[in-house]
Amino acid sequence: MSLQPHIRLSESSTGAQYALLPGDPQRVDRIAQFLDNPELLGQNREFRSLRGWYRGVEILVVSTGIGGPSTAIAIEELRQTGIKTLIRIGSCGALQDFLVPGDVVIAQGAVADEGTSKTYAPASYPACADPQLTTLLIQQAKQLQISAFCGLVRSHDSFYTDHEAALDAEWSARGILGADMESAALMVVGSLRGLRTASLLNVVVTHNGSLDSSINDFVQQDALCLQGEAHQISLALHAIYSDSQQGEQ
Numbered sequence: 001m002s003l004q005p006h007i008r009l010s011e012s013s014t015g016a017q018y019a020l021l022p023g024d025p026q027r028v029d030r031i032a033q034f035l036d037n038p039e040l041l042g043q044n045r046e047f048r049s050l051r052g053w054y055r056g057v058e059i060l061v062v063s064t065g066i067g068g069p070s071t072a073i074a075i076e077e078l079r080q081t082g083i084k085t086l087i088r089i090g091s092c093g094a095l096q097d098f099l100v101p102g103d104v105v106i107a108q109g110a111v112a113d114e115g116t117s118k119t120y121a122p123a124s125y126p127a128c129a130d131p132q133l134t135t136l137l138i139q140q141a142k143q144l145q146i147s148a149f150c151g152l153v154r155s156h157d158s159f160y161t162d163h164e165a166a167l168d169a170e171w172s173a174r175g176i177l178g179a180d181m182e183s184a185a186l187m188v189v190g191s192l193r194g195l196r197t198a199s200l201l202n203v204v205v206t207h208n209g210s211l212d213s214s215i216n217d218f219v220q221q222d223a224l225c226l227q228g229e230a231h232q233i234s235l236a237l238h239a240i241y242s243d244s245q246q247g248e249q
């Protein structure tokens with residue numbers, strides 16, 4: 001089978017059915033530290049890929065870059081390589097005061113305030129995570145004593161427009177937990193293509209905190225943010241292992 005044009009992987013690159021999807025290519029290398037025998041498969045554009053094993057289960061890790069368009073491309077091409085289950089290992093800004101850096105949000109669904117999902121289906125099509133996978137993630141968070149909150153998030157396309165603060169306030173008042181840029185596209189494209197998806201978001205910006213300085217802290221490896229990232233990776237890997245044992249695939 002030929003290489004997929006963007007992720008540059010084919011069915012013969014990996015036997016994995018599970019994929020972890022960070023946005024940031026650098027996060028791929030940090031995820032590698034949690035896997036046995038990690039092997040870098042390559043990088044093209046924003047898509048850095050690596051495979052490894054967790055307790056005998058093969059896992060593919062591919063970065064999606066920022067936003068819905070590149071995420072949808074990654075999902076479509078990963079499907080061609082045999083991936084069936086995709087878990088986003090992302091970061092988000094908090095929309096609620098009780099969330100602190102390093103908390104993990106388990107997104108049960110997303111407000112699709114972005115463009116990509118609407119190119120696949122009408123805006124009324126729901127962006128929902130796989131319920132069984134989400135339940136497993138909640139159970140594993142309890143078992144591992146990870147500070148995790150399950151609820152809705154908002155995916156958006158814009159970061160620096162003049163009305164972001166007003167939009168954040170609006171969605172916060174509706175109880176939305178956090179803001180990211182990829183969860184809705186992942187969930188909608190995944191559902192339409194018969195794939196199981198989940199999204200784990202590490203809180204890196206507090207509600208009403210400074211976007212610029214908080215994300216700078218994360219890039220400069222702030223300890224709490226890195227702890228949240230380690231938690232979300234462990235959580236995803238435990239859930240994948242548990243899922244693989246249930247013979248669900």
Ligand SMILES: O=P(O)(O)O[C@H]1O[C@H](CO)[C@@H](O)[C@H]1O
Binds near residue numbers: 022024066091092182
């Ligand atoms: O850290 P990642 O996974 O890229 O996620 C978040 O960070 C980026 C913005 O800084 C957006 O992609 C947003 O969704």
Ligand SMILES: O=c1cc[nH]c(=O)[nH]1
Binds near residue numbers: 092093094179181211
């Ligand atoms: O509003 C925000 C904050 C952090 N990351 C996002 O994607 N959006």
